[in-house]
Amino acid sequence: MYIVLADGHEAGVVRLDVADAIGTVSIYLSPAWRGRGIGPSALAALESIAFGPLGLRRIEARVKADNGASLAAFQKAGFIAVASKPPVSLMKVRRED
Numbered sequence: 001m002y003i004v005l006a007d008g009h010e011a012g013v014v015r016l017d018v019a020d021a022i023g024t025v026s027i028y029l030s031p032a033w034r035g036r037g038i039g040p041s042a043l044a045a046l047e048s049i050a051f052g053p054l055g056l057r058r059i060e061a062r063v064k065a066d067n068g069a070s071l072a073a074f075q076k077a078g079f080i081a082v083a084s085k086p087p088v089s090l091m092k093v094r095r096e097d
């Protein structure tokens, strides 16, 4: 679990459950901090940790099909929808240099 800091304030949490070098991501921002682009930034920061020091190969998320804000935030962070049946599965794979 990581605390999301925005301008030094605690804005929410991101969680990463790790199994077999794959991380499952979930995110929750407190209502006052939503709709300002913090979610995609927090997901990008989590990706840096996941693909960097944690050495994961893939990160995934499962989002309820009617959660448009969450789907938009994950897609802005570069996640790709891989299954459209509810809940929507999204993933991002580590780029090999």
Ligand SMILES: CC(C)(COP(=O)(O)OP(=O)(O)OC[C@H]1O[C@@H](n2cnc3c(N)ncnc32)[C@H](O)[C@@H]1OP(=O)(O)O)[C@@H](O)C(=O)NCCC(=O)NCCS
Pocket: 012, 026, 027, 028, 029, 030, 033, 034, 035, 036, 037, 038, 039, 040, 062, 063, 064, 067, 068, 069, 070, 071, 072, 073, 076
């Ligand atoms: C989902 C969440 C992490 C997104 O983070 P955020 O910082 O609010 O994301 P953004 O600021 O990029 O805003 C979300 C985007 O979705 C859009 N959006 C908001 N509500 C929407 C809706 N009902 N349908 C479609 N898009 C919506 C916003 O307009 C924005 O898009 P835009 O920048 O192109 O206008 C955050 O809103 C949150 O914590 N929500 C409650 C918990 C939750 O649902 N977590 C995800 C569980 S999988």
